[in-house]
Amino acid sequence: MSFTLALSGQALLHGPLQPRDDSAVRELLRADIALCNLEASVASDAGWPTKTKTLHLATPAALDSLRALGFSSLAHANNHAFDLGPPGILATHAAAKAAGLSIAGSGLCIAEAIRPSLLPLGAGRQAAIFALDLGPQPDIVYADTMRAGIAPLRMQRRIALPPERLHALREILAELGDDRRLAARQAVGYSAGAAEDGLQAFGQHFIDGPSVAAHWQAEPDDFAQLAQSMAAAREAGHFIVLCLHNHHWEPEWHLTPQWFPALARQLIAAGADVILGTGAPVLQPAQLIDGKPVFSGLGNFAFHTRRSKRYADNKVDVWRSVAVRLHIDERDRCRAIDVLPIAVGRPAEEGGSAGAPTPTPLAGSDAAEILQRFSSNLDDAGRALLNP
Incomplete structure (x- = not known):
């Protein structure tokens, strides 16, 4: 059977998205599954900050607004999922469940964190959504047998010297x-x-x-653990989506990390059908690797930053991105990609947490520039799939 899968970048939000002229976004998200990366922790009276830097704390209403917009699933393995420690993970899972959203990538132990969300595709078929963090992060944020946290697929760097x-x-x-x-x-x-x-x-x-x-290279034990879980999902006949959050960025953030395609190829060989990357707050190019769609960085969908001026002063393009909808055929091949260039949802006011308007479509030269950036690494076969 064929189905559609909608993907966006990170929803880094504090309060609910406020409706405005978002009909095009809603239409794109009208898919069998609509997925984004929730880069926040839901506030909890029992939680306490686990870091001295920026916290991103969301209200339950923020998750409700994602569901109302059309999202059905959240990835939650990232550097803000553990902002309030285990109580924040509990609160986030409770809020997601109340909003009718599945959530993957965090849990009260490693078994929960690595376990995929299973979403129905019809005719008895399911999609398995895995979410993992590539680091670098302190070890305490990663789930273990007796510790809450997020799912790890830690990248290790070895430096060669003459x-x-x-x-x-x-x-x-x-x-x-x-x-x-x-x-x-x-x-x-x-x-x-x-x-x-x-x-x-x-x-x-x-x-x-x-x-x-x-x-x-990926940490061998982390990779083996994921490969085993994917093998079980593949054996059950599931369509596998991997969400990978990464902070090993290139000096030019809009470029795909040099090591990412090789990792993606390994993961595709292990069973992945689609790879969604987030982390850098800017859009990176899409690729087809062994016929599978790979998005190393879809940038932002909502970005409730308190550093808007710093990004503007440094000319970091955090306010333009894309959302995509994949058309998958009965043989699990991607046959078309609908691409919607968007103006990212900004904070309602500098330093505020009241929410933000929903993203809206880009037009004119803005849309053309973002489409060019998105498709710059695609060959002719890949470009033929795009429906801008």
Whole structure:
């Protein structure tokens, strides 16, 4: 059977979205499943801040407004899901359930956090929505067997250095005493064991190589855990959507991280049908990888930032993005992509939390520029799928 899947970027919101001329957005979200990344924690009297930086706390009414607009599912594995710790996760799940929204990517233990949301597609078929965070984040935010948190798929970077530079680094560590200090901590289990190759320094893993380079891979245990869960979903005949939240950005935020396509290809080989990326607050290009739609960054859908002026002063384009609707055929192939360039929902007022108008369609040169950015990495076959 064929079906439609609507996707948007992150809904970073505090209060409810306020209706305005949003008929085009509502029409796009009229799909069998409509999904966004909730980058917030619902406020809870029992919770307390887990960070000293920005908190994004949403009201239950904010989630109600997402449901009223047409969303049916939320991804919740990101850097703001744990803003109030476990009580915030409980409050967010309760508010999502009350609003009629499924939620994936967080839970009271790792089994709950990694478990996909299952949404009906008709004729007995279901979609499995997984949500995972790629880091970097403190370990405390990630769920474990006896700890609430979010689902991890942590990316690890190994830095290659030519032999002479690696030797110089070893000498620096020896002069500082860092090598002996680390060995003493490792001996009693206070720090992780020594790397199998290379050396650890300043929180990084260095290896020998012909030139300076960064080598990325998903943490093996995290990847194996996800692959096992996806295999079970595939065995059950589910259509698999992966939501990946990432803060390992390029210096130019609008560019897809260099390592992301290789990770996407691994995940597609493990069973993913669609990959939705969020994290950087700007739109990044779409790709087709092995015939599967991959969105490394759909930017924002709602962005209740308290730093509007800083983004404007630095010319960071956080206020324009797209929402998409995929047409999937009976063989799980994407046959068309409806693309709606949008003006992102802004805060009602600087520093306020009363909500914001819903996003509205872009037009003219704004729409053309955003469409060009969205499609710049697509080949002719990929561009042929677009219905702007």
